[in-house]
Amino acid sequence: MRKLLIALVWSLVGGLLGIGALAAAGPAAADGGSGGEELTINAKLIDTTGGKSAPVPGVDIVVTDAGGKQVGTATSGDDGVASVPVPQGGEYTVTIDAETLPEGTFLTDPDRIKATVNVLGFDATVQFPIGPDTRDIETWVDRLPDLLLSGIKFGLLIALAALGLSMVYGTTGLTNFAHGELVTLGAIITYTLNDSAGLPVLWAGLLAVVIMAGVGVVQDLGFWRPLRNRGTGNIALMIVSIGVGLFLRNVFQYLFGDDTRAYDQYTDQGPLDLPLVEPTPKDLFIISIAITVLVVVSLLLARTRLGKATRAVADNPALAASSGINVAQVITVVWVAGTALAGLSGVLLGVDQQVEYQMGFKILLLVFAGVTLGGLGTIWGAMVGSLIVGMMIEVSTLVVPAELKYVGALVLLILILLVRPQGILGRRERVG
Amino acid sequence: MNWDQILEFSLRSALGSDAIVYAMAAIGLNVHFGYTGLLNFGQAGFMAVGGYGLAATVTTFGLSFWIAIPIGILAAIVFALLLGAPTLRLRADYLAIVTIAAAEIIRIVVGSVSLQEWFGGRDGLQEFNDSFTAINPYSSSVDLVVFTLRPNDAWVFTVGWISVALACLLVWALMRSPWGRVLKSIREDEEAVRSLGKNVYGYKMQALVLGGVLGGIAGFLVALDQAAINPENFSTDVTFFAYTVLILGGAARVLGPVVGAIMFWFLISLLGNFFTQATAGPEPLISPAIMDGTQASLVRFIAAGLGLVLLIIFRPQGIFGDKREIALDAR
Numbered sequence: 001m002r003k004l005l006i007a008l009v010w011s012l013v014g015g016l017l018g019i020g021a022l023a024a025a026g027p028a029a030a031d032g033g034s035g036g037e038e039l040t041i042n043a044k045l046i047d048t049t050g051g052k053s054a055p056v057p058g059v060d061i062v063v064t065d066a067g068g069k070q071v072g073t074a075t076s077g078d079d080g081v082a083s084v085p086v087p088q089g090g091e092y093t094v095t096i097d098a099e100t101l102p103e104g105t106f107l108t109d110p111d112r113i114k115a116t117v118n119v120l121g122f123d124a125t126v127q128f129p130i131g132p133d134t135r136d137i138e139t140w141v142d143r144l145p146d147l148l149l150s151g152i153k154f155g156l157l158i159a160l161a162a163l164g165l166s167m168v169y170g171t172t173g174l175t176n177f178a179h180g181e182l183v184t185l186g187a188i189i190t191y192t193l194n195d196s197a198g199l200p201v202l203w204a205g206l207l208a209v210v211i212m213a214g215v216g217v218v219q220d221l222g223f224w225r226p227l228r229n230r231g232t233g234n235i236a237l238m239i240v241s242i243g244v245g246l247f248l249r250n251v252f253q254y255l256f257g258d259d260t261r262a263y264d265q266y267t268d269q270g271p272l273d274l275p276l277v278e279p280t281p282k283d284l285f286i287i288s289i290a291i292t293v294l295v296v297v298s299l300l301l302a303r304t305r306l307g308k309a310t311r312a313v314a315d316n317p318a319l320a321a322s323s324g325i326n327v328a329q330v331i332t333v334v335w336v337a338g339t340a341l342a343g344l345s346g347v348l349l350g351v352d353q354q355v356e357y358q359m360g361f362k363i364l365l366l367v368f369a370g371v372t373l374g375g376l377g378t379i380w381g382a383m384v385g386s387l388i389v390g391m392m393i394e395v396s397t398l399v400v401p402a403e404l405k406y407v408g409a410l411v412l413l414i415l416i417l418l419v420r421p422q423g424i425l426g427r428r429e430r431v432g
Numbered sequence: 433m434n435w436d437q438i439l440e441f442s443l444r445s446a447l448g449s450d451a452i453v454y455a456m457a458a459i460g461l462n463v464h465f466g467y468t469g470l471l472n473f474g475q476a477g478f479m480a481v482g483g484y485g486l487a488a489t490v491t492t493f494g495l496s497f498w499i500a501i502p503i504g505i506l507a508a509i510v511f512a513l514l515l516g517a518p519t520l521r522l523r524a525d526y527l528a529i530v531t532i533a534a535a536e537i538i539r540i541v542v543g544s545v546s547l548q549e550w551f552g553g554r555d556g557l558q559e560f561n562d563s564f565t566a567i568n569p570y571s572s573s574v575d576l577v578v579f580t581l582r583p584n585d586a587w588v589f590t591v592g593w594i595s596v597a598l599a600c601l602l603v604w605a606l607m608r609s610p611w612g613r614v615l616k617s618i619r620e621d622e623e624a625v626r627s628l629g630k631n632v633y634g635y636k637m638q639a640l641v642l643g644g645v646l647g648g649i650a651g652f653l654v655a656l657d658q659a660a661i662n663p664e665n666f667s668t669d670v671t672f673f674a675y676t677v678l679i680l681g682g683a684a685r686v687l688g689p690v691v692g693a694i695m696f697w698f699l700i701s702l703l704g705n706f707f708t709q710a711t712a713g714p715e716p717l718i719s720p721a722i723m724d725g726t727q728a729s730l731v732r733f734i735a736a737g738l739g740l741v742l743l744i745i746f747r748p749q750g751i752f753g754d755k756r757e758i759a760l761d762a763r
Contacts (some may be wrong), residue, residue, distance in 0.1 A: 175525040236760035239583030254730045410533040418518035
């Protein structure tokens with residue numbers, strides 16, 4: 001499994017390098033600023049018929065100033081550019097003489113024969129697109145596969161965080177409002193190792209997950225276990241976790257600042273042209289890592305002794321203890337695994353988006369939505385619920401504006417509690 | 433280090449609009465959490481609904497300020513009913529998640545570009561309080577020995593503290609009535625109350641509405657104090673700070689939220705101003721390598737988080753409370 005994963009990762013990295021080289025070609029040409037008084041307006045006439053971009057020569061343009069006075073005329077050359085010098089900066093109107101267009105060519109928008117251009121000390125360029133309108137009007141059918149894919153990706157990222165949250169809840173009864181900060185911490189550690197120590201993202205991320213596992217040990221043994229032993233109630237612990245979250249969030253902002261930063265790899269990637277979907281290589285990379293890890297964790301929970309013990313504690317701590325399971329030890333393992341998974345979620349979220357001090361807090365409620373939808377405290381439920389939430393968020397952008405996409409997930413959370421409070425996979429029990 | 437100035441700013445914060453708003457919000461939370469044991473984590477949502485109800489009625493719909501006040505209160509009541517209907521039958525932790533989610537829904541929706549023409553998007557709403565400033569009895573600044581208040585601030589200060597006093601009086605009267613005793617017994621043992629034939633769900637709903645309306649009034653005070661309103665006034669942290677205020681002063685005590693708000697803002701402001709001064713100027717007390725001006729403003733929030741943790745662990749009853757009366761065990 002690990003060999004396969006490493007092979008997959010390297011092949012993806014190889015793919016990235018190839019794409020990076022391609023992306024380097026074709027930089028956008030900047031308009032050269034000319035000397036102080038001599039300014040030029042360039043009208044660019046490009047025929048886009050058949051997906052090509054052929055310059056159109058021999059077309060007349062007229063430039064008038066804001067007062068309507070003619071400043072100059074020009075005819076486009078072989079490069080399709082007609083240049084008219086203007087005396088000073090200001091607003092000018094460029095009018096194209098559609099009569100002079102060569103036989104068989106026409107303006108993309110026949111009504112747009114005038115363009116206003118504001119000249120501000122630099123040469124200005126105005127474009128007149130020629131040829132049939134080739135812009136794709138995307139229907140929702142075209143967008144659906146891509147949205148589903150990014151929904152799966154986001155859902156998997158939520159699921160990684162949700163698994164830990166749900167396991168901790170199941171075994172200790174703590175609703176951890178500081179879980180989002182563990183996601184952020186994973187990303188910040190990766191960023192620091194990547195940026196300051198110069199490690200490649202891959203190794204930085206791996207190391208971050210290991211460090212997060214250590215954070216899990218410290219967190220349980222140094223903080224949560226003593227509180228449990230004191231007999232602090234679950235609601236008290238929940239409020240404590242709010243304080244911890246508030247504390248950590250501000251410490252992150254103190255140390256990391258409030259700007260958004262990216263790792264130094266995998267930032268600008270063009271999409272791959274696959275049938276139906278156009279993912280970037282890093283999308284596939286994130287999805288494969290997340291699926292692999294979730295499958296491995298599921299297998300561990302389903303097959304190993306410790307996994308079975310964990311599920312037993314989640315099911316009924318008292319019964320588990322009386323059948324000889326070391327509950328305290330299981331809880332520590334759950335904290336370690338949960339914290340490492342949350343950290344991994346942050347590492348990947350940092351690759352997917354960028355790193356920011358409250359990135360985890362921003363997805364915390366979505367993690368809660370996933371966990372609640374699947375059934376609070378259940379392990380499979382957390383994964384299923386998160387995937388549904390992730391896909392719903394992305395697919396809902398077909399109907400609602402993107403800025404409101406999280407609202408749908410939160411409304412779903414409330415509705416689920418109304419209809420089936422125990423969640424999809426939760427067991428029926430009194431929750432009120 | 434200008435201690436006079438630090439003290440002046442801290443007292444201004446502890447007695448001024450910061451404390452007034454949080455005292456009001458925490459009085460509402462006290463009805464929810466302190467007396468009834470409802471873990472409402474969406475108080476910022478109630479404040480937003482009240483504040484935006486007021487501002488949008490005047491700015492967007494052009495109605496009178498005096499109609500806007502009852503509309504804002506009505507909005508808070510409706511929000512409480514909508515929120516309470518599905519959630520009040522749920523366990524405490526579920527209620528917490530749902531209320532915090534509902535408050536975020538409100539904040540995202542009022543801040544959205546799609547609804548900008550109603551709620552002003554990220555910039556929020558302004559110019560809704562002309563009728564309020566028009567009846568301002570103060571024509572010149574008011575000198576309160578340690579600090580002076582400009583006429584508008586003095587008017588908000590007066591109205592704010594009177595509202596807080598009235599809210600305290602209301603809570604005091606209600607909580608010594610038979611109705612209040614039912615709320616407290618719901619907090620102690622819901623099943624016992626149910627077995628006595630009381631409609632627990634109905635009582636919880638009434639408590640949610642009452643506390644929500646007080647939260648809505650806190651939203652009014654935010655709007656009047658700034659003469660403007662925007663989504664960032666109602667972030668989740670507002671609710672968390674209101675909880676800190678409530679627990680600091682002592683939950684299930686009439687004056688707990690008021691004392692909590694005064695102390696909380698005095699300490700927060702003291703820390704904020706101390707570290708701001710300690711990092712300012714050409715030769716700051718604290719080296720810029722350790723802390724710069726922006727970081728100085730964060731120390732107080734770090735302290736607030738730490739304070740909340742320590743309070744709950746070591747003194748959950750706060751200053752005035754009784755440990756036996758704090759609903760901190762899940763049932």
